[in-house]
Amino acid sequence: xxxREKIIEWLLLLCSAITVLTTFGILFVLxxxxxxxxxxxxxxxxxxxxxxxxxxxxxxxxxxxxxSGTLLTTFIAILVALPLGLTIAVYLNEYADKRFTEIVxxxxxxxxSVPTVxxxxxxxxxxxxxxxxxxxxxxxxxxLSAGLVMGVMILxxxxxxxxxxxxxxxxxxxxxxxxxxxxxxxxxxxVMIPAASSGIxxxxxxxxxxxxxxxxxxxxxAGQEPKLTMNPLQSVETITTYIVQVSMxxxxxxxxxxxxxxxxxxxxxxxxFTLNNISVWVRKKYQQKYE
Amino acid sequence: xxxxxxxxxxxxxFKVFAIVCTFIGISVLGVLLFDVFSRGLERLxxxxxxxxxxxxxxxxxxxxxxxxxxxxxxxxILISFPIGIGAGIYLEEYGKKNRLARFIEVNIxxxxxxxxxxxGILGLQVFNRMxxxxxxxxxxxxxxxxxxxxxxxxxxxxxxxxxxxxxxEGSLALGATKWQTIRRxxxxxxxxxxxxxxxxxxxxxxxxxxxxxxxGALVYVPFVPKGPMDxxxxxxxxxxxxxxxxxxxxxxxxxxxIIVLLxxxxxxxxxxxxxRNRWYRKLKG
Numbered sequence: 001x002x003x004r005e006k007i008i009e010w011l012l013l014l015c016s017a018i019t020v021l022t023t024f025g026i027l028f029v030l031x032x033x034x035x036x037x038x039x040x041x042x043x044x045x046x047x048x049x050x051x052x053x054x055x056x057x058x059x060x061x062x063x064x065x066x067x068s069g070t071l072l073t074t075f076i077a078i079l080v081a082l083p084l085g086l087t088i089a090v091y092l093n094e095y096a097d098k099r100f101t102e103i104v105x106x107x108x109x110x111x112x113s114v115p116t117v118x119x120x121x122x123x124x125x126x127x128x129x130x131x132x133x134x135x136x137x138x139x140x141x142x143x144l145s146a147g148l149v150m151g152v153m154i155l156x157x158x159x160x161x162x163x164x165x166x167x168x169x170x171x172x173x174x175x176x177x178x179x180x181x182x183x184x185x186x187x188x189x190x191v192m193i194p195a196a197s198s199g200i201x202x203x204x205x206x207x208x209x210x211x212x213x214x215x216x217x218x219x220x221x222a223g224q225e226p227k228l229t230m231n232p233l234q235s236v237e238t239i240t241t242y243i244v245q246v247s248m249x250x251x252x253x254x255x256x257x258x259x260x261x262x263x264x265x266x267x268x269x270x271x272x273f274t275l276n277n278i279s280v281w282v283r284k285k286y287q288q289k290y291e
Numbered sequence: 292x293x294x295x296x297x298x299x300x301x302x303x304x305f306k307v308f309a310i311v312c313t314f315i316g317i318s319v320l321g322v323l324l325f326d327v328f329s330r331g332l333e334r335l336x337x338x339x340x341x342x343x344x345x346x347x348x349x350x351x352x353x354x355x356x357x358x359x360x361x362x363x364x365x366x367x368i369l370i371s372f373p374i375g376i377g378a379g380i381y382l383e384e385y386g387k388k389n390r391l392a393r394f395i396e397v398n399i400x401x402x403x404x405x406x407x408x409x410x411g412i413l414g415l416q417v418f419n420r421m422x423x424x425x426x427x428x429x430x431x432x433x434x435x436x437x438x439x440x441x442x443x444x445x446x447x448x449x450x451x452x453x454x455x456x457x458x459x460e461g462s463l464a465l466g467a468t469k470w471q472t473i474r475r476x477x478x479x480x481x482x483x484x485x486x487x488x489x490x491x492x493x494x495x496x497x498x499x500x501x502x503x504x505x506x507g508a509l510v511y512v513p514f515v516p517k518g519p520m521d522x523x524x525x526x527x528x529x530x531x532x533x534x535x536x537x538x539x540x541x542x543x544x545x546x547x548x549i550i551v552l553l554x555x556x557x558x559x560x561x562x563x564x565x566x567r568n569r570w571y572r573k574l575k576g
Contacts, residue, residue, distance in 0.1 A: 001468065008470045009385055015377030016386070016395045019444070022437050023398050026409060029416040084312045091309030106564065108316055113560050115498025117527040118327070118549050121534045125542060126326045152319050159316075181295075183302040206404070213406025215501035216527075220534055240408050240501065247411070247505040253420070261505075265412045269405070276404035280397070 030269055033262035040256055046263065052226040052242075054260045055249070061260070063267055065226035069143065069236030070268075073218055074211040076147025076232060077154055081207055084151075085158025086193075086200065092159075093166040094188045105160070112156040120220030123149035128221065141223030141235035150217050154207040161206065165199020166192055198286030202279045209275040213268065215240035239268045327553070331546025339547055343513055344529070348540025353548050358515040359428070359523035360497065366432030366519055367439070367496055372489060375440050379447025379485075384473055403441040410438045411505025419506050426507030429519040434502050439492040446488020450481040453574055483570025487563045494559035498552070500527035526552050 038046070041061045049062025088108070092101045127145040132138050169192055177187040193200065215238075223235025224245050237245075243261045251257045342352025378395075386392025414434030424430045454477050462472040478485075503525060510532045512524040526548055533545035 005468055005470050009381075012377045012381035012385060013391075015374045016381045016392075016444075018374055018437075019378060019399050019402060019440060020395060022402060022413070022440070025417055026405065026413050029413055030409075033416070084316060087309045087312040088316060091306070091313060095306055095309065104313060104317070107320065110557070110560070111316065111320055113494060113498075113556055114320075114323070115500070115527055115552060115556060117498070117500045117530050117534075118323070118553065121530065121545055121549060122323045122326060124534060126322070152316070155316055183298045185302040185305045186298060209404055213408065215406070215408045216531065219501070220531065240406065243408050243412065244501055244504050247415070247507065248510070261412065265409055269409055272404055272406055273401065276401055280400060 026269070030262055030266040033259050034266045037256070037259035037263045040259075041263075050228050052237075054257050055246075055251075059256075061263075063239075063264070065228045066237060066239045066242055066264060067267070068228050068230070069218075069222065069226065070212055070238040070240070070271075072143045072230060072232065072236055073147040073150060073222055073238060074208060076144060077150035077211040078204070078208060080148055080151025081154045081158045081211075082204060085155050085203075085207075086162055088155075088159040089162035089166055089200075090188045090193070093163055094184050094192065105163075108156045108159055111152060112154075114153070116153065116214060116216040117220070119149050119153055120146075120217045123217055123221035135233055138233040139223070139235045141221060141225075142233050143222050143236045144232040146218045146220075146222035147232065149221065150211055150214055153214070153217065154210050157207045157210060158203050161203030162196070162200045165196040165203065168199065169195045198282050202283050205275050205279040205282070209272045209279075212275070213240065213272050215244060219244045239264050243268075324553075327546050327549050330543055331548070331550050334543045334547035335550060339544075340551070344511060348533075348538060348544050351541075351544055353526060353529055353551065355512045355515050356524050356526045356529040356548070357551075359512065360525045362428050362516050362519070362523065363431050363435065363525055364493060364496060366428060367435045368493065370432055371436035371439055371443060371492070374436070375443025375489075375492075376447050376485060378440070379444045379451065380473060380478075382444070383448045383451040384469070384477070399441050399444055403445070407438055407499055408501040408505060410434055411502030413437070414502060414506040424520070426509065426522055427520045428516055428523045430506050431503055431508055431523065431525075432519070434506055435496045435499060438499065438502060439496050442492040442495060443488055446491065447481075447485050450484025450488065451477060453484060454480050480574070483566055483573065487567045487570065490559050490563040490566070494556050494563070497555055497559070498527060500531055503528060504531070526555075 046061050046063055048064075049060055050064055051060040051062050052065045053060045088104075092104065096104070123145045124141075127149055128138070128140060128142065131142075131145060138144070173191055173195055174187055177191040182190070218238045219241040222238060222241065224237050224241060225235045226237040226242070227234060229236065242264050246257070246261045339352050340357065341354050342350060343354055344356075345351040382392055382396060386395070411434065414430055414437075418424050418430040418433045419426055424433075458476050458480060459472055462476040463469075467475065508528055509522050509524050510528060512522060516523045530545050530548045530552065533541040533548065536542070
């Protein structure tokens with residue numbers, strides 16, 4: 001009986017250990033191949049060169065155009081998701097009656113469950129033609145459509161998580177604000193949002209991290225031209241798109257071209273890993289404020 | 292006009308603005324669905340579901356993609372469910388206090404934030420190349436299994452956490468061992484929550500595209516896979532391919548395939564929401 005119990009415990013521990021193995025696997029794969037990559041390409045060129053043309057005859061390995069493409073689409077997405085998401089969260093929490101919230105919240109969460117390839121289709125074939133009526137000079141693949149649609153995709157992350165944070169603020173704070181004659185607007189923006197700020201910041205960081213790692217929307221709608229530009233009407237290439245692009249082509253294995261996806265991958269990983277850990281840190285530091 | 296009137300006007304203006312924002316979110320979903328259905332509905336037919344892919348859009352179907360998807364999901368479920376549930380049980384019931392469990396916990400939180408395309412790179416290098424499984428269904432399933440593990444583990448833990456302590460104590464007081472308590476008491480009463488998480492993880496796996504492209508899943512597969520070592524394609528990859536083709540006929544095909552994909556996704560999410568509501572009511576009632 002006792003040995004059986006012990007064996008079961010060990011088996012269950014083994015199951016959870018697989019997640020640790022996964023992390024080590026990711027780090028191992030990214031590091032070993034990147035080290036091989038950086039033995040051929042200087043890391044200074046990688047960080048400072050302004051052109052990324054590993055698949056051309058004349059190869060240049062500057063990651064900056066891919067980073068700028070990633071940041072541009074992410075920035076546009078946040079520009080959509082942050083004001084919309086935060087306003088919705090405040091509205092649902094401070095103004096709307098409970099029945100309305102119960103209907104609206106699940107509908108918004110559907111937005112997060114739509115497969116991203118579907119958003120890519122929508123961005124390329126609906127949003128881009130529509131925006132081309134407004135900006136005739138806009139390229140068929142562009143950062144703007146991809147970013148806008150990505151903003152809609154991450155909207156539920158901001159609205160749901162911010163709403164959770166707002167709901168966790170004690171009722172007494174709200175009542176105190178009302179008691180002093182504040183309107184709902186004043187209560188929300190001068191009392192509730194500051195009190196829930198850590199949770200709201202976490203929701204924004206997670207949304208940014210999600211947007212940086214998003215692949216299919218940008219691969220379909222933003223294009224495959226690594227360009228160092230901040231013009232949202234032009235086509236750009238993100239880090240994730242580049243990885244997909246190389247995976248679909250006929251790049252010989254163990255070549256320098258093949259290793260570029262690991263160098264790009266580790267850059268992406270550093271970005272999201274840093275953001276996720278900042279969010280964990282923020283949550284931990286401010287969590288127990290009201291408990 | 293005094294300041295309290297101005298404040299009240301601001302308050303009302305914000306309310307209008309917020310309602311507009313909420314409806315923007317909802318109407319984008321509506322427009323997306325309308326766009327996809329109006330393009331693709333005419334193309335949906337029995338032939339579309341049972342035809343092999345072809346150079347001619349009107350002859351192409353999604354048979355191999357559907358078949359590949361079913362294979363992939365079955366394998367992913369077989370790999371990920373036991374591991375995920377096991378890990379969830381361990382972290383919630385056994386490893387509450389020790390340092391290892393806390394480390395695993397931080398680690399899972401980090402894994403949940405790793406972009407899916409990175410899992411693709413992991414699968415490409417470890418399963419496809421080092422383990423020499425090639426671009427097979429098994430490589431795809433192993434990669435997807437790792438990808439959805441954090442979802443399964445977190446939801447399993449939450450479901451187990453919701454089981455009242457008194458139930459556990461009752462069972463232990465009757466002389467049951469820890470594992471007997473978990474298997475006969477804790478798991479049955481948390482099943483609703485666990486299944487909800489499993490269904491959501493499957494709905495996530497169905498829509499994944501990028502990691503499967505990276506491990507080398509093919510875009511054009513003219514045959515149905517017969518075993519786990521066969522090459523494959525899935526619905527999202529088929530949609531991706533058709534979306535990026537210039538001919539209008541393929542765009543219509545992509546829209547039709549999206550309708551099929553969305554039916555699967557929404558159906559699974561619907562079941563999950565229904566189960567969750569029912570289970571919570573039972574647990575509280």
